[in-house]
Amino acid sequence: EAQVTQNPRYLITVTGKKLTVTCSQNMNHEYMSWYRQDPGLGLRQIYYSMNVEVTDKGDVPEGYKVSRKEKRNFPLILESPSPNQTSLYFCASSLSRGGRGEYFGPGTRLTVT
Amino acid sequence: ILNVEQSPQSLHVQEGDSTNFTCSFPSSNFYALHWYRWETAKSPEALFVMTLNGDEKKKGRISATLNTKEGYSYLYIKGSQPEDSATYLCASNAGGTSYGKLTFGQGTILTVHP
Numbered sequence: 001e002a003q004v005t006q007n008p009r010y011l012i013t014v015t016g017k018k019l020t021v022t023c024s025q026n027m028n029h030e031y032m033s034w035y036r037q038d039p040g041l042g043l044r045q046i047y048y049s050m051n052v053e054v055t056d057k058g059d060v061p062e063g064y065k066v067s068r069k070e071k072r073n074f075p076l077i078l079e080s081p082s083p084n085q086t087s088l089y090f091c092a093s094s095l096s097r098g099g100r101g102e103y104f105g106p107g108t109r110l111t112v113t
Numbered sequence: 114i115l116n117v118e119q120s121p122q123s124l125h126v127q128e129g130d131s132t133n134f135t136c137s138f139p140s141s142n143f144y145a146l147h148w149y150r151w152e153t154a155k156s157p158e159a160l161f162v163m164t165l166n167g168d169e170k171k172k173g174r175i176s177a178t179l180n181t182k183e184g185y186s187y188l189y190i191k192g193s194q195p196e197d198s199a200t201y202l203c204a205s206n207a208g209g210t211s212y213g214k215l216t217f218g219q220g221t222i223l224t225v226h227p
Contacts, residue, residue: 045217
């Protein structure tokens with residue numbers, strides 16, 4: 001089954017404790033991205049990757065890091081989480097241009113206290 | 114940050130009504146315009162990706178048009194059903210320097226009453 005998986009699905013952590021949210025897709029998609037969803041602000045792109053070892057900033061990259069060492073994986077790293085990073089995070093993947101749009105993962109609900 | 118705007122913010126219709134929403138986006142450096150449907154407690158699901166001016170796409174009772182010269186797209190739902198209730202999002206990378214940088218609008222919340 002074609003899918004994008006994210007782990008963990010729910011996470012409560014404390015300020016400053018480094019964490020990684022994993023994202024994996026099994027569709028051989030070149031393009032992957034991370035979004036956060038906040039009430040009243042909609043979906044905002046954090047980082048995207050056009051292919052292995054190619055990453056670039058979205059609209060809200062501050063406080064996040066990403067890496068793309070393999071085509072299928074695109075982890076999101078929060079080196080020192082802060083309460084303003086409490087949000088719902090989505091990973092997505094798609095073919096490199098146009099195609100059928102992005103396939104979204106199930107989301108990760110992160111709370112930073 | 115690119116400016117992608119959707120209207121109306123919310124819409125209530127009766128079952129059987131036809132309805133439409135608007136997405137406006139920068140008309141420069143256009144790559145693609147996406148439409149997504151997002152049901153509560155689920156993930157966004159792609160409806161259409163349009164890349165050419167004048168594109169029209171259809172999926173069942175839902176269709177979309179694209180005008181890249183004036184920077185807008187319409188999404189139409191014919192004969193709305195309660196199961197069409199969802200948030201409809203558009204997204205564009207127009208105005209940017211990369212196909213990859215995608216900006217979403219705030220969405221139109223559609224509620225279809227039986």
